[in-house]
Amino acid sequence: MNTFVRKGDFWSGLAMAALGAYVVSQALRWDYMGEDGPGAGFFPLWYGGLMIVLSLLLVLGAVLKSDPSAASRRINWPELRRVGACWGAFVACIALLQPLGFILSFGLMTWFLVSVLFRKPQKVAIPTAVISPLGFYAVFAWALGISLPTGALF
């Protein structure tokens, strides 16, 4: 029983089925047919329904197909942690854009990525974290005139 639980297909299929159910539930709240033609709910009902059918097919396939390698495949936690850290840094950069401005927040993110995730020594990380945002600023804000977020500092 445990072999298919590990399978990505199973979970993604369930997630898609849930999304499909959500879409259908919303679609039912809108008009299916209006006076002048199909209403707002027409399309979502159909593709939501199709989503449910196909995702259940996916789940079924995951359950029925025997995949001996699945049992030994474990979730690669270290990799997920790295991905999560990278993504978290990206989100943090976005969140800090308005208070800190582009140069600082992008610089911080670059520094984090280079030194923590790529494990480069500080003497590589810090110059990169300084040059990169300045380079961006030079190319985009100065040369091309695209306004970058400027925060409290710059």
Next chain:
Amino acid sequence: MDTIGGLLQGFDVALTWSNLTMCFVGVFLGTVIGVLPGLGPPATIAMLLPLTLKLEPTGAMIMLAGIYYGAKYGGSTTSILLNVPGESASVVTCLDGYQMARKGRAGPALGMAAIASFVAGTFGVIALMLVAPPLARLSLAFSAPEYFALMVLGLTMVVLLSGESLTKGLLSMLLGLWIASMGTDLFTATSRFTFGQTALLGGIDFVIVAIGIFAIGEVLANMEPHSAPEMLPVPKGLRNLLPTWEDMKACRFAFLNGSLVGFIVGILPGAGSTIASFLSYGIEKAVSKHPEQFGHGAIEGVAAPEGANNAETGGALVPLLTLGIPGSGTTAVLLAALILWGFKPGPLFIQESPTLFWGLVASMYIGNVMLLVLNLPLVAVFAQLLKMPAFAMYPMILGVSLVGVYSDSSSIFELGLLAIFGLLGYGMRKLDFPNAPLVLGLVLGDAMEKALRQSLMMSQGHVSILFRPIPAVLLAVAAVLLIVPLFKKFNAMRVQVLDQEAP
């Protein structure tokens, strides 16, 4: 209309020093804009409009048009090197272009993109010159039912783009359809899937989804601890920097495909270069002798869509210059520019302003040549970009994505959406859901829904409107495209069963 005479007159106009300079400035700017994700031709042209008022109209128009088709050349660069679509039409180029780069063939990919763009772009100009007015009538014959059928045909491409699991491909496409339906419904003013957010009322911009899923997703997927972050192999030597003769031979059909499909889709108001590039990619794969290579670095997979999105420029100018009808955001701004300068784009335009029309056409020939000359050496320059170590490049990709999205709308909310789609892109990669169908669903799904509802509004509910001559043909082709692979699969299963039964 005396074509040769007009063309000669046009070259007379286009070959003046000032107009040549304007042409060069335009195509150069266009290339730069094409390379930068997020910043697109419509916004740039609109921003330059006030400046152009001070310039002489013909020259200014030549420059703006140069930006328009120059951007199509540039768009392939980041698609191939970084898996970041430079603009929406370049998404398809990412599919095979980036894979080629991973295999050390970035040079040929970039070179082929430039060459295909040149061939198709020139074709587009020739077609514009020769058949513009009669084609205008064709473009008018296309309305909602025809668009619907065209979109259905486009969506059947999902079958060809799904790789191994058709189920996952279809689910990916449906996800794209869902994202496309977010926003305010045009016909009933109902808000759909906006989660109460004001910023979602207008729907989600395609660029955000594409950059998030392709670029950010790629960066996240490359954060694997054990593999030393490997750079894309840098092609060594000049020979490896450009496509070989075999490559060129292999792409013969792709050139034709891209040119025709791009131009024809271009003349239809409302159908954009993204559709053109998907369709030509799909057709190329469908007729290829080695379809399984598509998605893994087939050079035709770069030539066809790149050609299509350049030929589309020529096509889009047909309704603009012969009818005064803008078919897309960029042509709408060009229309505004023409009006601002006192020209009258409409059915009488070519007759009344032959100097502008022919000057423009001639300058487009010149512009395409300039772009080829500009872009081929740039291949070497850009290929060197690959030498950048991963730890510098990946943050840079993130940065370029941020700036690209921010420059469009200055909205932190949209940057947040970018992050979400990045995560989605990563998830899809890990779970083996193909990306391309999502983009397909996103771009075509919305258009298809609108076309269907418009058609039914036109016919007051009678579905028969969908079986007028043109839509019927397109739908039949779509049906064939869908049924044939199923048939093949069925046949294969049958053979398998027979094999098993035979002792």
Next chain:
Amino acid sequence: MNLKKMLCAVAGAALVSVGAAHAQWKPTKTVDVIVHTGPGGGSDLLARAIATLMEKEKLLPVRMQVINKPGGNGAVAAAAVSERKDDPNTLALVTSVWIAGPLTSSEAKVALTDLKPIACLVFDPAVFVVRTDSPYKTLKEFIEAAKANPGQLKQSGGSVTSRDNIVRQQLQHATGARWAFVSFPGGGERLAALLGGHVDMMVIEPQEAGEQVRAGKLRVLARLSENPLPGYPNVPTLKEAGYDITPTPQIRAVMAPPQMPAEAAAYWEDRFAKLHASPSWKKYLEENQLDDHFTNSAELGKLIKQIEDELRTQYQAAGVKVVR
């Protein structure tokens, strides 16, 4: 005697200084004009023209710049203006979309009545057009045909909340005729649908139709404008064509953040009045076929309320869900 003189002097000085203080508010930094379209869109072009003309007529000591806040059918721009609360250096160039949006979407949190009116500039005129080869030579003929064949004739237009559809609702209601409405998001597609024979009639801006009329492809049946349209002489209004309907106007007006100080608002109202009186503005209106309809802030406030009520009624009659 000296005390009286002194009091007069003090009073005089006080009055002068108060008067001077009022006359003294001027913008000191670049003025932002927020629009809800992207670069190249209608409001964007008009705002840029205003900035250029203000400079030309030397009406402002500072520059004006256009800030594009597209998205959400005007809701994003409205929210942006509202956020600037009492900033005297922010203006918005609005259209009727800013009134219509909040009526139908609950996500649009800022209604036009929440902002401060400055002045109304123009109305957007429109004309009813058919193809030259169609059998209808007057609006009456079209409507009679529609009455005889309900639902058979078709009009292409914008969204269901747009002016095209509202005036259709008004006409249908007044005459009992019924014809279909097909929404296209882009003006180019609407025109293509008409020219290609897929629909029978559309309501279009005179500028967009100009070239087609000149080339003999389209015929104009009636106009929606207060003042006669240059270039379209002898085209009747709805009333002249026999239909006693006052179409809901499409306004283009200047608004300000909700708490802009009174003296700044008065300054802006005065500037726009002067712009309106200038010859280059008149020339611009004529070249762009815009319907002159200047009102001051008080009138604008009333006009907005009136339009809001009219739209609400029309939407409900059309079956569109109204949330406010």
